[in-house]
Amino acid sequence: MSVETDVDFRPGPVATDEVLFARQGPLGRIRLNRPRAINALTQGMVASMQAQLELWAGDDAVTAVALEGAGERGLCAGGDVRALRAAILSGEGDPVAFWHDEYVLDAAIARFPKPFVALMDGIVMGGGLGLSAWGSLRVVTERSRVAMPETAIGFFPDVGMLYLLARAPGELGTHLAMTGATVGGPDAVHVGLADVVLESPRLPALVHELADGRLPEPWELRDDRVPPPALASEREWIDECYAGDDAAVILERLREDPAPAAREAAEVIASRSPLSVAVTLEALRRAARLDTPEDVFAQDLALGRAFLGGSDFVEGVRAVLVDRDHDPRWTHASLADVPPDAVLRMFAAAPQP
Structure with missing residues (x-):
């Protein structure tokens, strides 16, 4: 869900209002802004985030970046695969170009030189995990629904997630990759796709801490009431x-x-x-x-x-x-x-x- 504050979000270097950016003190904020589509990713969104991250990486006044999704349903449901299917059928557009740009962005997040905090509230699937699971602080909530469901649509778990799932405890990653099963926050932490479970009402306070220049450690955010991973x-x-x-x-x-x-x-x-x-x-x-x-x-x-x-x-x-x-x-x-x-x-x- 969007973390509402009195901050002015605007389009970035690539002109699209489907992803917005703001500065709150030393914190750079990214808001995916397609709530009706659970913020499914388009090529324009990917290009705009790539350009903005390059600017913030070189800006000494920005000390951290936070990613969130507009609306109440989730951070991001993945890439806009319906648009990719239409491009394949029509012969117009290039799905490989989208995947290339998406993976370049995910890799940039993985090696971003400053803390990258992903607020993984609600639905976080497919390409949404590519944007968040490579972050340096990955925060899930009691509302999180995390999955790589690609085998259900005749594809495979991409965005580099097989690197993480192959290193999950035992064969848990194999189970999640083959079935595409959806898990909650505690399981996402257990398999290595997230770092900590935080109650969703506490997300605005976390953002304010980041805007004050403080980056909490996962153990500082941990709640002993969180149920064990199923x-x-x-x-x-x-x-x-x-x-x-x-x-x-x-x-x-x-x-x-x-x-x-x-x-x-x-x-x-x-x-x-x-x-x-x-x-x-x-x-x-x-x-x-x-x-x-x-x-x-x-x-x-x-x-x-x-x-x-x-x-x-x-x-x-x-x-x-x-x-x-x-x-x-x-x-x-x-x-x-x-x-x-x-x-x-x-x-x-x-x-x-």
């Missing part, structure tokens, strides 16, 4: 079922496991694009062996190009976000029907671990 208690079946590199075998283990949550995960994975799930698992395992986030961003861009050439992306976006019939007609009937060479072809231009 996924921590599921590690036994998750670690056992998700081991290995064969997505079809993982699915069968989940189906046969006595834990109800495992069988529920199996149903979810079986409903996702088989090609996307298989590519996601391979990409995750490769990300675990890649040395830097930049390597994973390069893998993401190579996979994005490959998904344009023959995948379920157009159909998945249609079923989930355009027609909303939730009845996608995937290229492959099941994970067992996805040929291994079809998966490996997607990585032909990707960095090799």
